[in-house]
Amino acid sequence: MIDPVIDLVLRGGLAAILGYAAFHKLRDRETFKGQLAAYALLPEGLIQPMSRALPLIEGATALFLLARSEHASLLSAALFLLYAGAMGINLARGRHDIDCGCGGPEGRQTLHWALVFRNLLLAVGAIAVGFPLGARALSWGDYAIAGLSAVAFLALYTALNALIANVPATNRLKA
């Protein structure tokens, strides 16, 4: 059982994250293609089609989450786990310096274990969305709280990403 307000916050937040990810990948397709190739996980022939397909899948998942489609929860969890796995494999290979592709063309965020952990948390949130809703009538106050929470959640999420992106530069200064 999950309270409807928590469900709303999670759906809104995850849809915004996926929607923005799709948006920046579609806006600069060439950069994303390069970032995907740098992960060195796909054969060369698949990079072009996958670089086009992934943002579309992300965008569709965001819409499914908002439309409360039945499988949106599993689909979004699968996406977050897929990315976590791809980053984990490259970190295990010792390729810390490739761009993670999460921040768009200006993002310049290199891989870090914190990003894998972040994606696992997002996947947990995505799975929680799939739980049955608690039966409770929502008042205007509940919607207000859901909206405010989503704003706070997204601001903190972006802040944490910015902090993770700063980690390599901070380490260089310490060295």
Next chain:
Amino acid sequence: MEQTLLISNILLWLLVIGLSVAVLLLARQVGVLHERITPVGALMIGKGLRVGEAAPGFRLANLNGPEVTIGGTQADGRSTLLFFLSPTCPVCASLLPTLRTLVRQENLALILASDGTPDEHIGFIARKGLSDLPYVLSTELGIRFGVSKLPYAALIDAGGVLRAHGLVNNREHLESLIEAEREGVASIQDFVKRGNAQ
């Protein structure tokens, strides 16, 4: 009582959002500061070769034409810019147009260097229109120049002496290599060290 709770709740929400935004802005500012204090110049990393010493001589097969010689005295009196790249490095590809303009302006000979099997590079050469540039594949070359990160560039003068080398991520870094040759400093770090000594 209920009135008090409601007001306290509204205030708390405003504070939570305000604080989240403040943390976000602070993190961004830290990022900008990091960008500002990172030296704008090709950064020398690893040990590799020493500037001012003769560059190691290589005679390598060229994917786009006759064999090329790296190191040693150049008959045409031009310096050589050796650019290490990889087809899977987006920054390398984005630097190629800049690189062409720069070598034309400075009248340098440009050699592209990478490693791996020719198959993966032939497609890259065709896609990026690089068939007019010497393109060599040699793991040994990268090891001798101490290339650990891409894109990497090395500038060798007409006498075969290594003048500057380092990691190049943008136009400023590339230009700093040429500037380093002109000023006779090995790298941006070397320049800073000299400034401190004076």
